[in-house]
Amino acid sequence: MDSKTIYARLNKVFRDVFDDDSIKVTPKTTADDIDDWDSLEHITLIAAVEREFKMKFKMGEISSMKNVGEMASIIAQRAK
Amino acid sequence: MVELEYPFDNEYVMKKRKSLRRTLLADGTKRLKKKIAVFGGSTTNDIVVYLELFLLNNGIEPEFYQSEYARYWQDAMFPSEELLDFQPDIVFIHTTSRNITAYPTAADSKEAVSGLLEAEYQKFEQMWQKISDTYHCPIIQNNFEMPFYRIMGNKDCCDYRGRSNFVNRLNEKFYEYAEKTEGFYINDIHFISASYGLKEWSNPLYWNMYKYAMCVEAIPEFSLNLANIIKSVFGKNKKALALDLDNTLWGGVVGDDGVEGIQIGQETGVSQSYYEFQSYIKSLKQLGIILTVCSKNDHENAIAGLNHPEGALKPDDFIIIKANWENKDRNIIETAAELNILPDSIVFVDDNPAERAIVNAQIAGISTPVMDSVENYITTIDRNGYFEVTNFSEDDLKRNEMYKANAERAAQQASFTDYNEYLLSLDMTAVIDDFIPIYLQRITQLSNKSNQFNVTTKRYTPTEMEEVFHSGNYIRLYGKLIDKFGDNGVVSVVIGKKDGDTLHMDLWIMSCRVLKRDMEFAMLDRLTERCKEQGIHTIKGYYYPTAKNKMVKDLYQTFGFEKIEEDNEGNTVWQLNVDSYENKNHVIKVEDNSSIQ
Numbered sequence: 001m002d003s004k005t006i007y008a009r010l011n012k013v014f015r016d017v018f019d020d021d022s023i024k025v026t027p028k029t030t031a032d033d034i035d036d037w038d039s040l041e042h043i044t045l046i047a048a049v050e051r052e053f054k055m056k057f058k059m060g061e062i063s064s065m066k067n068v069g070e071m072a073s074i075i076a077q078r079a080k
Numbered sequence: 081m082v083e084l085e086y087p088f089d090n091e092y093v094m095k096k097r098k099s100l101r102r103t104l105l106a107d108g109t110k111r112l113k114k115k116i117a118v119f120g121g122s123t124t125n126d127i128v129v130y131l132e133l134f135l136l137n138n139g140i141e142p143e144f145y146q147s148e149y150a151r152y153w154q155d156a157m158f159p160s161e162e163l164l165d166f167q168p169d170i171v172f173i174h175t176t177s178r179n180i181t182a183y184p185t186a187a188d189s190k191e192a193v194s195g196l197l198e199a200e201y202q203k204f205e206q207m208w209q210k211i212s213d214t215y216h217c218p219i220i221q222n223n224f225e226m227p228f229y230r231i232m233g234n235k236d237c238c239d240y241r242g243r244s245n246f247v248n249r250l251n252e253k254f255y256e257y258a259e260k261t262e263g264f265y266i267n268d269i270h271f272i273s274a275s276y277g278l279k280e281w282s283n284p285l286y287w288n289m290y291k292y293a294m295c296v297e298a299i300p301e302f303s304l305n306l307a308n309i310i311k312s313v314f315g316k317n318k319k320a321l322a323l324d325l326d327n328t329l330w331g332g333v334v335g336d337d338g339v340e341g342i343q344i345g346q347e348t349g350v351s352q353s354y355y356e357f358q359s360y361i362k363s364l365k366q367l368g369i370i371l372t373v374c375s376k377n378d379h380e381n382a383i384a385g386l387n388h389p390e391g392a393l394k395p396d397d398f399i400i401i402k403a404n405w406e407n408k409d410r411n412i413i414e415t416a417a418e419l420n421i422l423p424d425s426i427v428f429v430d431d432n433p434a435e436r437a438i439v440n441a442q443i444a445g446i447s448t449p450v451m452d453s454v455e456n457y458i459t460t461i462d463r464n465g466y467f468e469v470t471n472f473s474e475d476d477l478k479r480n481e482m483y484k485a486n487a488e489r490a491a492q493q494a495s496f497t498d499y500n501e502y503l504l505s506l507d508m509t510a511v512i513d514d515f516i517p518i519y520l521q522r523i524t525q526l527s528n529k530s531n532q533f534n535v536t537t538k539r540y541t542p543t544e545m546e547e548v549f550h551s552g553n554y555i556r557l558y559g560k561l562i563d564k565f566g567d568n569g570v571v572s573v574v575i576g577k578k579d580g581d582t583l584h585m586d587l588w589i590m591s592c593r594v595l596k597r598d599m600e601f602a603m604l605d606r607l608t609e610r611c612k613e614q615g616i617h618t619i620k621g622y623y624y625p626t627a628k629n630k631m632v633k634d635l636y637q638t639f640g641f642e643k644i645e646e647d648n649e650g651n652t653v654w655q656l657n658v659d660s661y662e663n664k665n666h667v668i669k670v671e672d673n674s675s676i677q
Contacts (some may be wrong), residue, residue: 013095
């Protein structure tokens with residue numbers, strides 16, 4: 001899956017989860033850039049991304065991901 | 081909202097939870113506002129998010145208090161100011177197997193394990209008592225799901241040292257408490273986790289990462305199950321089923337295939353599935369759920385199908401059978417009117433998506449579960465919790481009989497041209513006399529439930545009614561009505577306060593079940609009789625208008641009272657000279673307490 005498709009699909013998930021159509025994610029996007037992105041919403045986000053790409057993050061990955069770029073590169077390796 | 085009916089699209093609900101909430105809040109429904117305190121032994125934030133959605137969908141707008149992470153016990157035992165100010169309408173205790181503090185070990189003796197069990201249990205019972213004493217509100221308590229691993233393997237379930245065994249024993253103790261305690265309900269996560277799949281449910285990632293006691297994907301289903309208890313406690317259960325026939329209660333189309341051609345019974349897997357569904361519906365009837373038919377069919381074909389010798393349901397099981405070619409929404413509205421219930425308390429069960437869509441669009445608040453394939457029918461109706469049982473009374477057991485008798489009376493009435501003749505044909509007997517202890521509870525209940533046939537809308541607590549009962553200053557009457565179709569029970573109550581030779585009417589109520597049966601006249605006859613015996617010459621009646629009691633605005637006038645006062649708000653005072661009163665009831669035979677004691 002090319003990175004353009006991944007970002008397009010990620011963007012849609014982010015907009016749904018945070019109910020905000022103005023969101024545009026980039027590799028550098030972090031929780032600080034999105035108002036509602038706290039530790040609780042993070043759980044919902046992870047679950048929604050997993051469903052979108054039909055893959056699972058490992059526990060270590062969830063705690064070490066620093067930005068959307070790192071998330072996207074894991075997806076690129078594993079998504080169907 | 082169809083999106084929130086089981087089996088809902090979990091992915092969609094999770095993704096769209098915010099916009100679903102917005103839509104529900106903006107739909108103009110008037111909802112009950114309820115305060116819910118959530119005491120969690122693990123993270124509860126997402127539970128509350130979905131709980132809110134399912135409650136909004138059931139006509140309840142919740143406000144939440146959540147305890148700090150895992151401080152359920154402290155919050156219950158030593159409530160903060162904030163919590164006391166919150167004054168919850170209901171308390172939910174979200175504990176799971178993760179919160180059991182001391183599991184048995186292989187080295188423990190049998191006695192030691194029993195000690196552990198008692199200690200663990202006492203911690204909970206103490207907490208329930210404290211909550212009940214502090215807030216006087218219903219409590220919902222999770223039972224425990226099975227631990228996700230078994231140290232002793234299969235023996236874990238039956239050996240006293242096993243964790244599974246320990247959990248089961250603890251659950252049993254919870255159930256004993258639930259059985260003897262009113263207003264205490266178990267949220268059965270033991271079942272829901274098994275139904276979801278314990279392995280997925282208990283995925284340790286969610287506990288270790290987020291301190292959720294279940295996987296995040298299971299939370300909507302968990303919350304639906306919990307919402308069902310809450311909406312049932314607050315009186316938002318559905319009351320009746322409107323059932324389609326062809327491909328809903330049996331396979332095939334009875335009009336085309338003939339009775340011998342439809343699939344129901346034990347012949348094939350498909351016919352067995354329909355039979356199982358019919359049996360399920362029949363069990364709902366025993367819980368007091370009203371069954372009706374709403375089918376596009378010729379009436380005789382519908383009856384023939386229901387009389388199929390292999391079916392579990394018979395025409396007699398249904399209070400109303402609408403089998404015609406009218407639009408279904410119209411049939412349902414009529415059914416609701418005939419049963420005297422609101423259309424939104426009906427669940428419409430039909431395999432045809434087009435019919436469901438029309439009914440759903442035409443009747444606000446009605447439920448139209450997706451019936452996609454017969455093997456899923458039972459689960460779909462069941463998990464939606466339309467009829468969640470939180471209290472089960474004698475009245476529930478008898479409800480179908482009562483509605484059936486009403487329907488028969490209506491049918492009989494249609495065959496009479498003279499109303500008086502109809503009333504005589506009912507063979508009515510009433511018991512009208514002073515209160516007796518066995519009816520005191522029902523009398524109090526009636527005084528708090530009657531809104532329409534109620535001239536003063538005076539309410540009585542059990543203690544107040546007890547005082548009236550023991551006082552010599554009142555003339556009291558209850559009325560019980562029996563006719564050839566059944567016993568209606570205690571349906572009318574009259575209380576008058578004596579003041580010299582005058583009686584002031586504090587209360588005159590009657591159940592709408594027995595309107596237009598001349599029962600009110602029979603009550604008046606008995607009242608004047610008692611007045612004469614006790615030297616009372618004048619009765620004064622009072623009417624205080626409310627939004628609901630217009631029906632009895634002129635009650636005293638029809639009784640032959642004279643209006644002596646009226647104020648700007650429509651409050652009126654009436655007066656009757658007892659000595660010149662002549663009996664008004666000629667259709668009900670009246671007996672006294674000696675006939676039942």
